[in-house]
Amino acid sequence: MDIGFREKSLSVGEAAERVGLTTYTLRWYEQEGLVAPVGRDSAGRRRYTEADVNWLFLLTRLRRTGMPVRDMRRYAELARQGDRTLGARRALFEAHRVRVLARMADLTEDLKVLDHKIEAYRRAEEELG
C-alpha cells in the first residue's frame, strides 16, 4: 500500500483542509468503511490521492444533502464491488435524488411560513409605532 514518493498526494491534514472535514472525521470515515483504506507512506502515514479526495468530496455532498452515514457506507460497499453494482449505485442515487427534491419542496413551503411571519411582525411593529 506504499504509494511511492512521486505520486502527488496529500497528508490527512491537507486532505481535511481540501474537503472541509477535520482529520478526526477523515480517519473516522475510513474506520467506518465510508472510504476504502487509504495508501500509506513508509512511515505509516496516510497519503490521499486525487481519486481519494474526489471520493471524499462526493461524500461531503451526499452528507450535506442529509444522506445518513449508514447509506453512504452502503454506497461505498457497492463501489468497492466494481462495475457489476453500477445499477444499484444509480438506483441508490436516484432514490436519494427524490428525497432531496422532497426536502427542497418542504423548504420552499417552510420559507413561505417564515415570510408570512416576518411580514406579520413588520405589520405589528408598524402598528405599535
Place this chain on the structure above:
Amino acid sequence: MDIGFREKSLSVGEAAERVGLTTYTLRWYEQEGLVAPVGRDSAGRRRYTEADVNWLFLLTRLRRTGMPVRDMRRYAELARQGDRTLGARRALFEAHRVRVLARMADLTEDLKVLDHKIEAYRRAEEELG
C-alpha cells in the same frame, strides 16, 4: 391554569397526532421551554388550545428548516415577553431565512452533482451492455 370544559381543546395524544410529533416530544418541548406551560384539566392532564397547536405547528416548521432547539427556545422566550420583543423576533426569523436560502442553494448545487453522477452511471451501464 384549568381551562374549563367548554373550551375546545386537545389531549396530548390528539395534539401530537395533529402536529405530527409524538407525545414524548410534546412533553419534552414543554420541559425544554419551547412551549409555555400548557393548561391542565381537573385531573392534571394537558389540554392544548388552538393557539397551542398553532404554536406547535410553527415549531415543526422551524425545526424542519434546521433551526436548532436552542434557537427555538430563544424564540419562545422572546415571544413570552410580549410585544416589546417583536423586533427581536423578526430579526431572528430574518436571520434564519437567510440560512434557509443558503441551504436551498447548497441543495441545488448538490443536486447537480447527484444528477451528473446518475448520468455518468447511466452512460457506464450503457457501455457495459
Place this chain on the structure above:
DNA sequence: GGTTGACTTCGAGTGGGCTCCAACTGGAAG
C-alpha cells in the same frame, strides 16, 4: 542530537434531539 509538530491507534466522551421506562393516577365503559 534534541525539539517540534504532524502524524499514528484505541477508546472514551460529547451534544443534539429525542425516546422510553417505571410507577402511578384518574376518568370512562362494561
Place this chain on the structure above:
DNA sequence: CTTCCAGTTGGAGCCCACTCGAAGTCAACC
C-alpha cells in the same frame, strides 16, 4: 366494581455523527 386506557412524573437510555485525549512514532529542522 373492575378493567382499561390515556394520561402524569422523573430519570435513564439511545442513536447519530462526530470529537477528543493519551500515549506513542517519525521526519525535519536547528
